[in-house]
Amino acid sequence: MKAAVLFAVGEPLEIAEVNVAAPAAHEVLIRTHAVGVCRSDLHFIDGTYPHALPTIPGHEAAGVVEAIGAEVRTVRPGDHVVTCLSAFCGHCEFCVTGRLSLCISSETRRPKSASPRLHLADGRPIAQMLNLSAYAEQMLVHEHACVAIDRDMPLERAALIGCAVTTGAGAVFNTSRVAPGETVCVVGCGGIGLAAVNAARIAGAGQIVAIDPVPEKRALAERLGATHTVDATEDTAVAQVVEVTRGGVDHAIEAVGRPQSAATTVKVLRRGGTATILGMMPPGEHVALSALDLLSGKKLQGGLMGSNRFPVDIPRLVDFYRRGLLDLDTMVAEEMPLERINHAFDELRRGDVTRSVITFPA
Structure with missing residues (x-):
């Protein structure tokens, strides 16, 4: 698949071929449809916040489930989903007290001893950013990093709910x-x-x-x-x-x-x-x-992340949009293909745009 990869801090993202693993237990493979361009990604790209490299940024996304691993119970192939970076385990102290957005359990990531979810064509592993790495044609995530939504919801607008609106x-x-x-x-x-x-x-x-x-x-x-x-x-x-x-x-x-x-x-x-x-x-x-x-x-x-309980909050926000209460259309400045991702970040650095959205062919 094609993805926008960050190889060095302060350098433009490069469109590269990336291999994605088959879903393991509790993992979901998603065909990415749309990704919002968020300033949080820019902090990592410009080096304000450190991150292991190479990596694929992107965390405000929506798409369609292509495949699921064993024991996945929350979604199934064909579901339209919104992803959320605040993946949760479901049974730590934060989760059981209703503070899902504070969960930092390693259970939502593959153990270091396992093969990585993402790697370059030459075999180098890619560090998944914020549990998602969404500037790619596909995402492989834990089932508690996405939630199914109404299929009548436009995915180009649903993507914004994954971060900007949830927050x-x-x-x-x-x-x-x-x-x-x-x-x-x-x-x-x-x-x-x-x-x-x-x-x-x-x-x-x-x-x-x-x-x-x-x-x-x-x-x-x-x-x-x-x-x-x-x-x-x-x-x-x-x-x-x-x-x-x-x-x-x-x-x-x-x-x-x-x-x-x-x-x-x-x-x-x-x-x-x-x-x-x-x-x-x-x-x-x-x-x-x-x-x-x-x-x-x-x-x-x-x-x-807006102190979210995203499995509950995101479907409600979708409902707000469909009822005309939440105006996502006004927030979107421009839609563009993955190849223009660096242009989108340049616009974000200037501070003149609200939200650009990267879209992928159906």
């Missing part, structure tokens, strides 16, 4: 538990931020403020439910949010991955408000609450 919407529904009438500020209007804006509208938030430096992204946020938008480059951005919400917001969600945007997320909170950080900041960076923030009851939390 952004999950931050609203699961991590922050936004209640009807509460105020929300979303810092950053890429795919994750726009999903959070849309979810805040679905949750019935009273005011939804979106902050971003790009006018086109602020316009998209308004289409998805933002009641107010603010230019992030203005010195008065925080003051504008505090003024329009009469004292700050109940929930602020950071969807960029920069220390400055995380600081903004804390500053726009009202007394007792909660800041949720979603973006992948460089390792070693810190986000803090001041002594006065603590005295005023403010809270700071992470929200890994």
Whole structure:
């Protein structure tokens, strides 16, 4: 099969022939249909986060099950599926207490003594990225890294649910538990931020403020439910949010991955408000609450992958799309073939696009 392989940090991905193993027990072979281009992959490609090489990035995907290994019970050949990087074992402490997105069990990966799931034509093993490696014509994953969805759901849109929407919407529904009438500020209007804006509208938030430096992204946020938008480059951005919400917001969600945007997320909170950080900041960076923030009851939390229970959450998000509540069409900037993957990442580095989607021939 063809795949986009990262051989060296900071270098363009190379389209190469890759061999994929037959499904072992609890494994699922998926014919990839669409993959979203996410900034999280860029962190590994540019070397901000380390990863074993060579590897195939890509983790926001949808496709069709081609084959299954022994003991697979959750999907069968022909099923349309969305993948999710937060593969779970199902019986560790995190899983049995309902925190599936925190599972780090090695059981969802092949043991080191076994042959790899992916290898190059010359026999070199490929390190699977984030349990998926989706920039490829096929994916071989653990059965708890995918979930079957309604076959009437367009797979080009379903792919976005695998990361951007699960993370952004999950931050609203699961991590922050936004209640009807509460105020929300979303810092950053890429795919994750726009999903959070849309979810805040679905949750019935009273005011939804979106902050971003790009006018086109602020316009998209308004289409998805933002009641107010603010230019992030203005010195008065925080003051504008505090003024329009009469004292700050109940929930602020950071969807960029920069220390400055995380600081903004804390500053726009009202007394007792909660800041949720979603973006992948460089390792070693810190986000803090001041002594006065603590005295005023403010809270700071992470929200890994939207605190998802993806076997339940993803089908519900699909249903939201089919009922016209979740607007995935607005989030997609462009669809392109695998051969243009490096162009997609160049666009992402410039920060002007929301979500590009790599599509594969049927």
